[in-house]
Amino acid sequence: MTATQENTVGKPVDRVDGVAKTTGAAQFTADFPYPDLAHAALVHATISRGRVTSIDTAAASAFPGVITVISHQNAPALKPPAKPSIMDLSTMASGTTVNYLQDDKVYWDGQPVAVVVAETSYAAREAAALVRVEYETVESSVDFSASEHDATLDKGSSIMPAGAKKGDAQAALAEAAVSVDMRLTTPPYNHNALEPHSTIAKWEGDKLTVHDASQALDWFRSHLALRFGIPTANVRVIAPYVGGGFGGKGSVWPGTILAAMAARATGRPVRLVLTREGVYRTVGGRTPSIQRVALGADREGNLTALIHTSVARTGRAGGSFEQITTSSRHLYASPNILLEQRSVVQDLIPNTAMRAPGESIGTFALEAAMDELASRLGMDPIELRMRNEPDRNPLDGKAFSHRMLREAYALGAERFGWHNRTPEPRSMRDGRWLVGMGVASAYHPSWLFTANVTVRLSADGTVLVRCGFQEMGMGGATAQSQIAADALGVPLDAVRVEYGDSALPTAPAAGGSMQTASVANSLLEACGQLKQSVAALAKRSGTTGESYQTILKKANVPHVEAVIGSETRLGKLTGQVRFMAKFLRERRWVKAATGAQFCEVRVEKDTGEVRVSRWTGVFDVGTVINPKTAASQLRGGIVMGIGMALAEETLVDPRSGRIMNPSLAEYHVPVHADIPKIDVTWLGDPDPTMPLGLLGLGEVGITGAAAAVANAVYHATGKRINDLPITLDKVFQ
Structure with missing residues (x-):
């Protein structure tokens, strides 16, 4: 067999569905x-x-x-x-x-x-x-803030733990040379x-x-x-x-x-x-939260205590706890850690997942507290983070499968021009605008689920990939086409992907940044089997070294197909066993995408108007299949994070439980005029434990983003705003 086609993975190829979507041919x-x-x-x-x-x-x-x-x-x-x-x-x-x-x-x-x-x-x-x-x-119970004391401890599960304890964090906090103890809140989001x-x-x-x-x-x-x-x-x-x-x-x-x-x-x-x-x-939205982050450190900035607790909301008719403290399990080294999550049951529509559920609002609280600790220590916020960057997972000592947060911060600081920042709050101005710079760490766990896939190679050289995954605009079909093309050594335009139909082989849900890696894992296995089948045909027909078309035509075989997984009832059960076995095997590592968010804001000195003027994000997301779609995903997450920080808030009547702003006329999201050019890049270093080195990037972009804005606002104004969104009244109240 010959496979001389140039690789497409890592190339910014156009979306395979781009023409259909831009011409109106795509049927939603x-x-x-x-x-x-x-x-x-x-x-x-x-x-x-x-x-x-x-x-x-x-x-x-x-x-x-x-x-x-x-x-x-x-x-x-x-x-x-x-x-x-x-x-x-x-x-x-x-x-x-x-x-x-x-x-x-x-x-x-x-x-x-x-x-x-x-x-x-x-x-x-x-x-x-x-x-x-x-x-x-x-x-009924509909007033979240008034129900805080009715919250009960979340139990969590093997997949989504809700709490953790290491050492005696309360005692260490009390004895710390320098400490912060902050209460932060985030509203409901729709x-x-x-x-x-x-x-x-x-x-x-x-x-x-x-x-x-x-x-x-x-x-x-x-x-x-x-x-x-x-x-x-x-x-x-x-x-x-x-x-x-x-x-x-x-x-x-x-x-x-x-x-x-x-x-x-x-x-x-x-x-x-x-x-x-x-x-x-x-349709449910994101839960509101009340969070406490308390940090203790010695005079050199080494953490001695990390406490992160939260209260969230579920509905009387459903909903599940949000993993708000997840990032605090992994981001910073401390000998004493205490994490607790609580939820209150209310007579409101049940909450549901929203981009980076838990991590997006949890990183706001944790990263704002780290910024406040840096201020009290008189230390650069990046230096404080790097001083407490762990070599292994802080809670249990597990190895990180891949972690290059130091490199992300170094590159981000250079691209952003962090050296131009003067450390004192309200020390930077541009005419009537107060200028501030803030940073925050991004973090989202990496998941790998099972997927069923079939791949058919026809005698005309075309390839058909069939998998019932979902395409929500992130370019999933394009990425899988690139992966299949490279795995089989065929041109990209020779590959066609069928998706978006439950009649196709079963794929996992599109969520948790897991779909690309999960489908790729099975797709690579299928392509490997397919090449073995073609090699066997070539050996029998004496066409070794020839093209796929020649081999299949001389063997008088119209196509060969590889199948991963089964759609039978027994096959479904086997797939579940495959997932659980893989999940247990993968627990020996801590896998996650990470990044460094850099934000510059300008705050009008008289009105309190906040404008995000510059942004740089550098991410450790492993291999990037398509830089064009990847950049779009990361920028989209950052835009959502800016919306969290400055605009979005679901207003619930505390007497009736009715949502009072149920439309885009009153629920404010960022528009083009609110968003500057967003500079995003990635390190491009693959995770050796993941298919093609993928870590997932759909959700990590929103994490840390709201904190970067809040930290920049603090640097610009000297005002620490712990309750999102950061509106005019809070800037100068």
């Missing part, structure tokens, strides 16, 4: 046409806890074009969600524990209590507004993906086809099969393009279930597209 969930398509709209509860006592649908039913109104009084039967288990990760798919429209109970303001189905989306929305609902209320959640559902007998904006196809399929009492093989979930997910589309929320229910009730395909407000009211 709501774009799929179906004959006789009906439209659905939700009716939302207006209380935070209680029960429906009456529901009047007469006016809605009489509205022109309405087909039916479904409530708990006439809804088809639905099974409750399964109890979550790490032995079957699909059981974690449900966004809530509610069995929708099966009883009269209400668990949060915004919970769907009815769904209207009509001939047009206009008729469905107008009729939904005509449904009259009366309630009996029960005392998802605002470019594509709102949407679903098209169609039944054919007991077979269900669902188009959904999903980042977890296999979980969705299993969950829908359970809820509607049909075999998993009878459910197909299709999502070739997803307009952003960030965790909000990793769970099954009410809209998906109710669209499928409406389709079953009417016997017609049904489309349900959530309004932006509907997303806020029926």
